[in-house]
Amino acid sequence: MANRRPPARKSSDNRTTLILVLVVLALLVAIGALLVALMQDDDDPVAQPTTPPATELTVEPSVEPTTEPPATTEPPATTEPEVPAILLTGEGVGSVALDTPNAQAALEALFGPATRTEPGNDECGGPGELSYLWWGDLKVTLSAGSLYGWGVRGNALPADVGVEHGIGIGDPYADVAALPGAAPEYMDNFGRIVTAVDGISYWSTEGSDVAAVTVFDITVRPVVCG
Numbered sequence: 001m002a003n004r005r006p007p008a009r010k011s012s013d014n015r016t017t018l019i020l021v022l023v024v025l026a027l028l029v030a031i032g033a034l035l036v037a038l039m040q041d042d043d044d045p046v047a048q049p050t051t052p053p054a055t056e057l058t059v060e061p062s063v064e065p066t067t068e069p070p071a072t073t074e075p076p077a078t079t080e081p082e083v084p085a086i087l088l089t090g091e092g093v094g095s096v097a098l099d100t101p102n103a104q105a106a107l108e109a110l111f112g113p114a115t116r117t118e119p120g121n122d123e124c125g126g127p128g129e130l131s132y133l134w135w136g137d138l139k140v141t142l143s144a145g146s147l148y149g150w151g152v153r154g155n156a157l158p159a160d161v162g163v164e165h166g167i168g169i170g171d172p173y174a175d176v177a178a179l180p181g182a183a184p185e186y187m188d189n190f191g192r193i194v195t196a197v198d199g200i201s202y203w204s205t206e207g208s209d210v211a212a213v214t215v216f217d218i219t220v221r222p223v224v225c226g
Contacts, residue, residue, distance in 0.1 A: 083162075084160050084161055086110060086160055086161045086162075087161075087164050088150055088163045088164060088200075088218075089199070089220075090164070090198045090199020090200045090220055092147060093110070093140060094110055094161075096110070097147070098148070098149070098220070098221075099148075100146060100147045101146045103140075103142060104133060107133065107140060110158075111135045111138075111161075112135075112158075114133040114134055114135060115134050115136065116132075116133075117131065117132065117134070118131070118132050118134075119132070120132055120141060120142075120223065121225070123225070124223050124224060124225035126148075126223040127143040127144075127148060129143055129144040130142070130148070130223065135158045136157055137152050137153055137154030137157060137169075138151075138152055138158060138161065139152070141221065149221030149222065149223070150219070151217060151219035151220070151222060152217075152218050153169060153216070153217050155168050155170070163200070163218055164200065165200070167202065168215065168218075169215055169217075170214050171214060171215045172214060173193060173202070173204045173205075173210050173211075173214055173215055174210055175215075176202040177210045182197050183195065183196075186208045191206045191207075191208075192204045192205070192216065193207070193210060193213060200218060200219070200220055201217075201218070201220070201222060202215055203215070203216050203217035203218070203219070
């Protein structure tokens with residue numbers, strides 16, 4: 001009698017069933033692992049996403065800086081030197097010009113009557129027919145009645161009278177030397193410094209050092225011997 005093989009279909013069915021069981025088991029294992037992981041995430045506070053607390057942003061109101069105006073300091077008032085109403089210049093005495101004839105009447109109209117009169121010294125090379133009129137320390141020289149020149153040797157002058165350039169008797173001679181155009185010259189025969197500026201001659205006290213002497217005499221057309 002011949003041997004028989006078992007039917008092949010039955011063996012194939014068993015294999016298919018086994019594969020299905022294994023697949024189902026694998027799915028169950030995966031599902032179980034997933035459930036366990038989800039449960040751990042719910043219980044672990046570290047795993048929970050934390051939302052940082054909202055921080056309120058405080059905005060300070062902007063304050064415009066107040067700029068105070070700088071304190072104004074008034075500059076010190078500068079006092080301009082008063083200009084005398086009647087100036088003694090290289091051109092005359094106030095409004096009375098040099099060589100004005102009959103000058104005494106015009107001069108007395110300015111200053112009033114002369115405080116002193118005396119004849120001049122014609123021996124020192126003057127123009128001749130000299131006479132002197134005095135008002136305090138102001139000496140006016142006339143020649144034949146015309147205004148010839150003037151001189152001062154003190155500061156007692158009539159009211160509102162001053163010397164051009166504002167220099168007086170006793171002032172430092174350096175002030176004279178500082179005038180525009182000044183060229184001090186030491187006169188050996190007089191032992192003094194003489195400087196002519198704008199027709200006015202400034203004589204110093206005795207000495208040759210400009211810085212060590214003062215103003216001694218101020219004249220226009222001086223008549224001197226020496």
